Amino acid sequence: MKIRKLIVFLGLLPLCALAQQKQAVEVFPLSEVRLLDSPFRTAMMTDMDYILALDMDRLLAPYLKEAGLQPKAENYGNWENTGLDGHIGGHYLSALAKMYAATGDQRMKDRMDYMLSELKRAQDANGDGYLSGVPGGKAIWKEISEGKIDAGSFSLNKKWVPLYNIHKIYAGLYDAYAFAGSEQAKEMLIGLTDWAIHLVQNLSDEQIQEMLRSEHGGLNEIFADVAAITGDEKYLKLAKQFSHRAILDPLIKHEDQLTGMHANTQIPKVIGFKRVAEVDGDQSWADAARYFWENVVDKRSVSIGGNSVREHFHPVDDFSSMIESEQGPETCNTYNMLKLTKHLFLSDPQVKYMDYYERAMYNHILSTEEPDHGGFVYFTPMRPGHYRVYSQPQTSFWCCVGSGLENHTKYGELIYAHSGEDVYVNLFIPSSLDWQEKGLELTQETKFPDAETSTLTINPKKKSEFTLYVRYPKWVEAGALNVTVNGEQVAVDGAPGEYVALRRHWKKGDKVELTLPMRTTVEQLPDGESYYSILHGPIVLAAKTDTTDLVGLYADDSRGGHIAAGPKYPLNEMPVVIGSADQLPAMMKPVDGKPMTFRLNGLSDEKTLELIPFFRVHESRYIVYFKVVSKAELKAMEEKMAADEAVQKALDEATVDLVFPGEQQPESDHFIQSENTNSGVNQGKHWRDATGWFSYQLNDKAGDAGKLRIMYFGLDNGRNFSIRINGEKLADVSLDGSKGLEFFTVDYNIPQEILDKADGKLRVKFEAAPGSVAGGIYEVRLMKK
Incomplete structure (x- = not known):
């Protein structure tokens, strides 16, 4: 049966005069749950x-x-x-x-x-x-x-x-x-x-x-x-x-204006909308939060539960940057999405919230800490053949170190929940619950996901009647969930995506055994591109590819140290699955003696890959998303990918430093300074302009720089400004709108006398002429000689 409640959750704190009514679903204090x-x-x-x-x-x-x-x-x-x-x-x-x-x-x-x-x-x-x-x-x-x-x-x-x-x-x-x-x-x-x-x-x-x-x-x-x-x-x-009305008002109207926005700026605001609604009862604000969650989870997230590229929401119909970029989902985003999920679940305990919570916790959050040496991950690239970077305690103080310190303290927060006398079992994690108020102890023993069973031992201080609500996950097929109580089969009154209600007079030592058969499924990128992730149950599987060129694997104290800046291996050199998506599960063969380990056949290079849970992949390049094509499509696809990759590789190799104006972290990492400036998004690309000026500090540590490449938009017209480097004028620019709807780049040679005095730091400044506008500027790229 589906459980639907409208009552609010006020956390661990006492109810106050502002609360409208007592909540039906509450978390247990972390102190009452032990992993x-x-x-x-x-x-x-x-x-x-x-x-x-x-x-x-x-x-x-x-x-x-x-x-x-x-x-x-x-x-x-x-x-x-x-x-x-x-x-x-x-x-x-x-x-x-x-x-x-x-x-x-x-x-x-x-x-x-x-x-x-x-x-x-x-x-x-x-x-x-x-x-x-x-x-x-x-x-x-x-x-x-x-x-x-x-x-x-x-x-x-x-x-x-x-x-x-x-x-x-x-x-x-x-x-x-x-x-x-x-x-x-x-x-x-x-x-x-x-x-x-x-x-x-x-x-x-x-x-x-x-x-x-x-x-x-x-x-x-x-x-x-x-x-x-x-x-x-x-x-x-x-x-x-x-509460930021520019974000709240469109969400109340169910309008999606998120594309191009800095993702983790918005998610905490939405948690706040939900929290305000819990305190004052305004359901329009709560509904806005629910709409946001559904938009992000259903349309903007990848299989591991994360979202965003270079920290920003990309278009819902174009995940190409997710595959191409080394700056995939940010850990802070998922930290906050789980927090929002918790609030939504406690006021409306639907299984869909816990299905997402489980997915994101296992596949993103758990994967973002190096298990042997410690260290937290900022970006988790979905680019096939790339890798992650780990923080170090004395060098790295990014936002995702802060949220990382918290992430791994609170795995116990939603394993269980309660409503009155009743208990919810939401997650299948080895743990014990000591509900002191009701005198109930509950222990969960499981090797999930390496095994498909979980045993719950119920120990009330005295015999008592209550309902045990057990989550029937969406990833278990209809009719496949098996439940026994003290060895006797129990009819499962429920379906995937619901809670199974077990009501009885419980006594000390009662045992509930769950069998949760997992199956192998595939999940396509939400934009319909032919990249697929492979899951067994809720667990995303990935292949380790190699451990070469892991530049900056453990981060130094540089501003860009959180980015995996080693070579991006060409996508056309990554293994491709030959066939169709519905054939993929059959291409997966379990490896004897290795739980949750599979061999993937049917690859373009005629080799096999070993796939394991992504949360167990560390200090390695990897593949989470596999390109799937028919044999007839393979040659044309390889030729196009090779041509695209050759162009991109040449550009990467010629680039000394790069700023994407209008994107928060790249600008901060390049120490932006500005006066009277604006930013926005045009056709998925961020820009910045100014009626005053703005500048960035670009780095040329090796002394390789020789020119500055700037990207403009062809329709910008009547914009006159200067470009300066370290105070010296490099060029006067006039944009006349003659290039039409295309983005275009212009190269400006940097005089040697400027480079000789630069000491590896080039402050590039865009300054508007009187009464005019500087920009829009879409890319600032420092190029080699």
Whole structure:
């Protein structure tokens, strides 16, 4: 039977006056669920080692500096001292609280308490509730409070996404309270939220919405959380003020305007829309969140559950960039999509939410931590034959390190859920549940996915009647789920995509045995291109190809160190499956003695490939998506791919450095500076222009550069501007619209005297002539001599 509820979930916190009604479905506290031996527990303990390897005083330094106090150590490097100072400290506090809840390890609690004590010193020194590591933050907050707002997607008042940054410490304080019970964290959180109210008290709604053009994480969610904690309407008002209407309004109308948007800027906003709806009961906001989830999951995600290329949503009918790029799905996106999924499930417990949650958790999140040495992944390329890069504790401080610290602490959050007396079994992960309120212990023993069975042992303190809802996953065929209770067959009253309800008087030692037959299926790219992913049950299978040219496998501290920048092997050299998609499962043969291991035959090179779960593929190049063509199509396809790859390879080899204007992270990594500038998307390509100017710092470490290649759009007309390098004029440009609907490039030779004085750093500036516009600029490519 399908379970449908309309009641809201307010997390781990007490119900307050703002809640409309008590929720029907709740999570168990992480402290009541313990992982047993499994890949998930291994990942959690590896994460703990990473947490312990980090120096708290270095993470705290930005907060103490901003408060005018002497830090005990210097900032970490990388993103932590180039403008996003302090963002990892907030994630770290969240990770400590969740890891303490999930394991009971006192070291996590001690570290959390130390972090809070030092952060409290900084907050007290600030004197007004403010707490942040944003460098020079007090000055920009003063400007903003006075209505002086200069917002872009990557910056606010010329600082690198300070609202996004401060959201991390808000979230850390909330998690320290919600997961670890710290009253001190609660008081600090409320104080910081009062500071935010003061920040915007003199701003109009229009000014606040202008400010929200800059990435701001899930501030609306946090403010709604504070409303739920306190029962005070002023915090709910703040949550609504910090809800970005440019994103919310189209979603309420079920309009898809997501293409080209920076994906992980939007997902936290939508979590906030859902959270506000939970607190104040506005179902239109909840429906907007559901529509967004369905759009992203059904139309914009690949088989591992991730989404986006180079951090942006590509067109729903063109996944070519997903196959071509080395910058595939970003881990932070899936971190937040799972959070949104959790909220949606708890207010409407449909199996489809848990099917996605399982898919993304096994195939993306679990795969993003190196199991032996630790290290987190930023981009997971879907490009056949490419690889991932792993962080290192002392060098790498990207956003996906912050979310990575948290990801592997909370695998226990949705294995089980409850509604009144009843229990939901959502995920098949070895674990134990100790429901202290009801006096119920439940243990799940399974080797899934290496085995198709799971055994649940029910141990109530006294005989009690309740319903055990067992998920019937979509990946199990109709009629194939087998259930026994104490060895006796039970009729399965349900179908794939529903919950099977087992109601009885349970006594200590009752055993429920589940058999979940898995089958091999294929999944096409959502745009209909003939690339297919192969799954066994919910598990995405992949082939290791080789371990050559894994440049930067473990990242250094460079701004681009999170990108797998080694050679992109030509797609035409990747194995191709000859046949049709419906023949693919039959081409897969299990390998004796190796669970979840298969051999794939029928390849164009007449060899076989061994496929294993993608989450077990590490430190290697790999294939997740296989090109499938008929024998008749093979030759023409190979010739076209070879020609395309030759052109792209030549361009890659001739490129010294590259910026995609209008894309957030490439611009941040190249230290954009700007005045009076705009950005947007045209035919799937991002652009930037300015009535003032904008500039990037390009790198030429080896001294190979000789020219600058700029991409324009043919219809741009009447735009006059100059290009300068390190202050020296390189060219005057006039765009006259004569090229029509095509994109075109122009090469500008760089004088040797500029290169000789550059010392490997070239600041390229586009400056509008008086009364005109500089750009649009679609690519800035530094080329070899």
